[in-house]
Amino acid sequence: MVSTLSHIREIERVAMGAVSPRDAPVIQSWLRCLHDYKLDPTVAQEAYIVPEVKLREHREQAEELIRIGRSGLETLFNQIAEQNYVLLLSDARGVTVDFMGDPTFDNQLRRAGLYLGSEWSENRAGTCAVGACIVSGEPVIIHQDDHFDTSHIGLTCTAAPVFDTLGALTAVLDISQLRSPTAKASQQLALHLVASTTRRIELANLMTRTRNDWVLRLARSPEFLDVDPDAAIALDGSGRITGMTHGGFGALARSMNMHGVATRDFLGQPISEVFDMDVDDLPRFMRGRPNGERLLRARNGLVLFASAIAPAVSIRAPAVPEPRLPRALRDLSNGDTAMERVQARAAKLAARDIPILIQGETGSGKEFLARAIHDSCGNPGNFVAVNCAAIPEHLIESELFGYTPGAFTGASQKGKRGLIEEASGGTLFLDEIGDMPLALQSRLLRVLSENEVQPVGALKARAVRLRVLSASHRDLAELVKEGRFRQDLYYRLNAATLTLPSLRDRQDLGWLLDQLLRRIEKENGQTYRIDKAARAALLSHDWPGNLRELSNALRVAAALAEGDLIDLDCLPEHLFAEPAAQDDDELRRALSDCGNNVSALARKLGVNRSTIHRRLKRLN
Numbered sequence: 005m006v007s008t009l010s011h012i013r014e015i016e017r018v019a020m021g022a023v024s025p026r027d028a029p030v031i032q033s034w035l036r037c038l039h040d041y042k043l044d045p046t047v048a049q050e051a052y053i054v055p056e057v058k059l060r061e062h063r064e065q066a067e068e069l070i071r072i073g074r075s076g077l078e079t080l081f082n083q084i085a086e087q088n089y090v091l092l093l094s095d096a097r098g099v100t101v102d103f104m105g106d107p108t109f110d111n112q113l114r115r116a117g118l119y120l121g122s123e124w125s126e127n128r129a130g131t132c133a134v135g136a137c138i139v140s141g142e143p144v145i146i147h148q149d150d151h152f153d154t155s156h157i158g159l160t161c162t163a164a165p166v167f168d169t170l171g172a173l174t175a176v177l178d179i180s181q182l183r184s185p186t187a188k189a190s191q192q193l194a195l196h197l198v199a200s201t202t203r204r205i206e207l208a209n210l211m212t213r214t215r216n217d218w219v220l221r222l223a224r225s226p227e228f229l230d231v232d233p234d235a236a237i238a239l240d241g242s243g244r245i246t247g248m249t250h251g252g253f254g255a256l257a258r259s260m261n262m263h264g265v266a267t268r269d270f271l272g273q274p275i276s277e278v279f280d281m282d283v284d285d286l287p288r289f290m291r292g293r294p295n296g297e298r299l300l301r302a303r304n305g306l307v308l309f310a311s312a313i314a315p316a317v318s319i320r321a322p323a324v325p326e327p328r329l330p331r332a333l334r335d336l337s338n339g340d341t342a343m344e345r346v347q348a349r350a351a352k353l354a355a356r357d358i359p360i361l362i363q364g365e366t367g368s369g370k371e372f373l374a375r376a377i378h379d380s381c382g383n384p385g386n387f388v389a390v391n392c393a394a395i396p397e398h399l400i401e402s403e404l405f406g407y408t409p410g411a412f413t414g415a416s417q418k419g420k421r422g423l424i425e426e427a428s429g430g431t432l433f434l435d436e437i438g439d440m441p442l443a444l445q446s447r448l449l450r451v452l453s454e455n456e457v458q459p460v461g462a463l464k465a466r467a468v469r470l471r472v473l474s475a476s477h478r479d480l481a482e483l484v485k486e487g488r489f490r491q492d493l494y495y496r497l498n499a500a501t502l503t504l505p506s507l508r509d510r511q512d513l514g515w516l517l518d519q520l521l522r523r524i525e526k527e528n529g530q531t532y533r534i535d536k537a538a539r540a541a542l543l544s545h546d547w548p549g550n551l552r553e554l555s556n557a558l559r560v561a562a563a564l565a566e567g568d569l570i571d572l573d574c575l576p577e578h579l580f581a582e583p584a585a586q587d588d589d590e591l592r593r594a595l596s597d598c599g600n601n602v603s604a605l606a607r608k609l610g611v612n613r614s615t616i617h618r619r620l621k622r623l624n
């Protein structure tokens with residue numbers, strides 16, 4: 005093994021610009037350690053294990069990934085345990101959230117940092133496989149004195165990234181040995197094993213998350229098509245790519261000569277842009293067909309084998325077929341549990357004439373959902389949205405109910421059909437219903453009970469047939485208690501409630517961001533890219549104005565973009581503002597009241613754990 009001193013001298017020579025025979029990823033990482041993280045090669049630092057409480061938080065956040073990845077990890081561990089490898093699954097911040105190793109060596113492994121809770125981010129540990137993999141997004145071997153810190157130069161570590169279906173790096177799988185042969189080539193098999201395990205974890209994750217989409221599996225050879233494909237793509241009902249196994253598809257894209265194209269750029273594209281097929285061809289690729297018929301030609305000519313799996317809702321439960329979500333409701337989310345529940349309930353309610361109250365913070369998409377329910381219910385009439393807070397109080401009555409010619413001073417000579425009548429045969433959407441004056445609440449109640457409307461000044465009522473959806477960001481039950489909202493109207497409007505999650509609690513924020521950007525691209529007739537830092541800033545903001553705020557921020561960013569690149573400079577400054585100090589103190593106190601248990605606090609405040617973690621992170 006090399007001496008500590010000669011290792012330090014080598015790093016110093018590289019720092020001076022000397023040419024080195026080491027692999028490029030190693031040299032790039034050494035330079036980052038020196039220049040970006042200002043690490044000193046002469047200062048050795050033992051491996052860092054995060055405190056128990058922190059580890060619990062990291063594990064809680066990675067809970068689903070650990071569950072999905074477990075069987076792949078166990079299979080891999082069984083293959084490598086004989087050679088005294090240990091296996092580490094780290095999160096995107098480099099903290100080991102799952103670990104498998106031989107308990108006989110527990111003490112040595114813990115000291116070396118090959119243990120649950122060890123943090124292998126590059127800025128803390130210097131060049132290491134997990135850290136270099138997080139930065140580059142590529143599989144990597146960091147063998148013995150490739151490590152920057154002399155404390156780690158005995159180890160050999162091989163890591164590969166795990167991406168979520170939208171291309172964000174969510175975890176790194178690493179296998180390491182305390183002692184290994186000197187030749188780095190001895191780790192090539194390890195590299196192959198971790199890369200194929202991450203490919204399988206990504207596939208399992210895609211299958212779990214895209215139950216409402218088609219999945220197209222791709223393989224270079226027919227034997228592996230159904231058992232261990234090279235990559236998989238999820239497609240929505242119109243044939244657009246909604247997700248993929250990024251590691252596997254990246255490798256396929258390279259063999260299709262698509263070098264330098266980020267796999268994320270394929271999201272939202274019609275499948276016909278990449279392959280010689282259309283959405284209607286998908287059933288042709290389903291299992292049971294001879295492999296010869298399941299050939300798929302890429303646009304560049306490469307021929308692959310493809311196997312299609314229809315949306316799982318109709319496949320997995322043939323006995324009680326779940327209706328596929330109507331198109332308009334299907335596109336509201338992608339992988340957010342709370343939204344999936346809202347969508348499923350909305351689809352069932354849309355089919356019946358049941359009044360629905362939609363609750364949610366401002367900008368969380370209440371009107372968007374109401375419109376989707378209207379579009380799904382098949383009523384031929386209009387969707388008429390009335391914002392009860394925006395119409396001046398003295399006009400609400402005439403706007404809603406209409407009036408007869410000359411009904412009051414200033415009224416039009418021709419009279420006016422009210423919005424309620426406009427909506428007859430369709431949907432009346434009463435937004436901010438909590439702001440409707442009490443007197444009008446009684447008249448509205450009569451319309452709903454008797455299915456007729458009496459315009460101002462009219463002697464006779466006219467029949468109407470309405471579906472009523474209403475929304476409020478205020479707690480209507482509370483307004484009823486305070487006597488500011490009629491209880492009977494509340495029950496009439498609120499046969500069922502749908503509550504939209506706020507944006508900061510959504511698990512599919514990255515997907516929403518891409519959706520909104522696609523919409524802006526269409527409006528502007530131009531495509532955009534968001535760089536890593538800007539994307540991270542967008543993903544970590546709290547979004548008090550929810551989807552409206554995000555959509556506006558992206559519109560401004562697109563306008564400010566140099567060419568097609570959206571970077572930090574294009575984002576509104578308030579995105580980087582810190583929360584008020586008073587809020588921070590309150591949060592600390594609330595956490596301490598809950599015995600420093602994040603889950604308990606999240607339950608108490610009615611938000612996701614990730615929201616609390618994000619705020620705590622900002623508090624440091």
Ligand SMILES: Nc1ncnc2c1ncn2[C@@H]1O[C@H](COP(=O)(O)OP(=O)(O)OP(=O)(O)O)[C@@H](O)[C@H]1O
Pocket residue numbers: 335336337364365366367368369370371372373435475477519520551552555
């Ligand atoms: N699921 C979605 N996908 C894409 N865009 C959405 C989605 N939901 C809402 N939006 C967009 O977000 C913005 C705000 O949505 P919307 O007006 O429906 O919110 P709201 O909750 O009704 O707001 P408010 O409380 O102010 O009335 C709109 O521009 C809408 O197009």
